[in-house]
Amino acid sequence: MVNGVLRSGVPPVNARVASLGGSPIRELLRISTSPGMISFASGSPANELFDVAGVARSYAEVLAAEGPRALQYSSTEGEPELRARIGAFLTAKGIWSTAEDIIITSGSQQGLGLIGQVVLEEGAVVLTENPTFVSALQAFALGGAQFRAVETDEHGMVPEALEAAIVRHSPRAVYTIPTFQNPTGVTTPRERRNELADVLARHDVWLIEDDPYSEIRFRTEPHSPIASDPRLAGKSLYLGTLSKILAPGLRIGWIRGPQEILDVLTTTKQGMSLQTSTIDQLAALHWWEHNDLEEKLDPVRAEYMRRRDTMVDGLAHALPEGSTFNRPDGGMFVWASLPEPYDANHALSVAIADGVVYIPGSHFYVADPVPGTLRLSFVSTSVERIEEGIERLHAVFTYDYQI
Ligand SMILES: Cc1ncc(COP(=O)(O)O)c(C=O)c1O
Incomplete structure (x- = not known):
């Protein structure tokens, strides 16, 4: 070519x-x-563990209760009740959030793609763990981003190495998966998270925290996201998804971030896909409200x-x-x-x-x-x-x- x-x-x-x-x-x-x-x-969840009957019930009940609304176009930022539900979920995880702090995306992969378009641009540098999630690199590369590796150990990114890389490369963003990372399974402990937040708070750089796996934990306490540090509130984009919790075929994810950037992400999403499926959002919300997640x-x-x-x-x-x-x-x-x-x-x-x-x-x-x-x-x-x-x-x- x-x-x-x-x-x-x-x-x-x-x-x-x-x-x-x-x-x-x-x-x-x-x-x-x-x-x-x-x-x-x-990287797919186990087929046989999906709650097929529960999801079927949710679709049926949503259609019975509010059929036309479920089949109609709806807002680009997502169903308000689902955003509020996610806000409560994130607040319980330590990031105080309301519906206004969140937009729904068609899986967190769409969120990564939107961030690639809105936050990044031709030549913008993104610091990442090495190794990292390849589809995030793909999404960011579409926006023209370049990547630089930050040294990692068995606890994730090394704070001193992150600081040095920020000084050296003047990145636009730092992309991290601090909990049960893909591909390494590594989790960053609390103290290390605080140290990474200290570094990020000192620099003018976006934190892109991708957290699809934290609910799939085995006998460990939940981990507070790095983005829950109040010093990072204006410069962190925190991504979540129902893919590993409920089902990836639903394509329900979200971005939590500062209002100004959510507005631009929403306009960009409008140009790409208008919205995430109305019925899928309402069925996911129904399932979440009628089941105890734990x-x-x-x-x-x-x-x-x-x-x-x-x-x-x-x-x-x-x-x-x-x-x-x-x-x-x-x-x-x-x-x-x-x-x-x-x-x-x-x-x-x-x-x-x-x-x-x-x-x-x-x-x-x-x-x-x-x-x-x-x-x-x-x-x-x-x-x-x-x-x-x-x-x-x-x-x-x-x-x-x-x-
Ligand atoms: C780290 C990471 N981020 C994002 C995604 C995308 O998930 P979704 O199904 O929500 O688009 C995955 C999927 O495997 C993942 O491993």
Whole structure:
């Protein structure tokens, strides 16, 4: 492709956007669904744990009670009652919020895309964890952003490194997933969060805090978002979603932020999609108001924890000697590192031939990818299938894969 021309006979398109290309992770997710494959690749919640009957009831009752309203266009910023419900939910998490502080988005991915358009622009620098969530990079890259990695350790971003990176790169924003991070499963403890907030409070920079996983916690206390620090109120954009709590197919997410920027985000959303589906918002609200979230989540958390334990306990047996991996306190992912000179990308084709798939960690880096890393999701596969998948991984690294 040259100067926005795809090939002769096709009129020009936005050259930068057309050159971004698709995600190799999407291709792996396609392989995940092939017959007989055991997938540790997908970031999807477990099908069998969805509250299908409860959601069906909510749709039916919403349609029965207010059919025409549910089927009509509605506001770009979202249904006021749902925004108020989310406001109460966030207030309980430590960020005092009302409906006015929130706009609904079609999943938090749309929120990331909107932020990419509104907050970022050509050449704007975003500091990120390294590795980080690839689809956020994609969303921000559409707005022309560039990325710089902040050093991270087993507790997330290192505050001194964040300060140094802000001074060095003059970023427009810092993007972080401090709770059960995707892809590493790492969670930033309270004290570290305070230190990061201290740094952010000193600089003229946006905090983009992405928090899809914090409700999927296993026997740990809830974590207060970094954005709950009152010093950051005017410069933080906090994203949440029902995708991991209720169902990703609903496409209900939100952004909590300062009013001025919510107004611009809303106008931008209007130009892209007018609104998020009215009936989906009303059904989600109905479900939320007629169910005890904790009661609904507890069995899901218990099952995910069983799956995490099965995977983590099995990895010691499956991965080559000298490998390391964590036992995340929640979320969906285990992060593993094979010793040198193993390469998770090379091993993947053997793994796929043996009927098991994971995502090589190198896809998630903004700089200096580490070839021996891999992300393994433990949520969408049953305990029995995880055990079988672990045996297949064992065969890959013991017999089938030659370094
Ligand atoms: C860190 C992170 N942010 C955002 C999203 C997007 O979620 P949603 O389904 O709300 O668009 C995901 C989905 O996996 C994610 O892992």
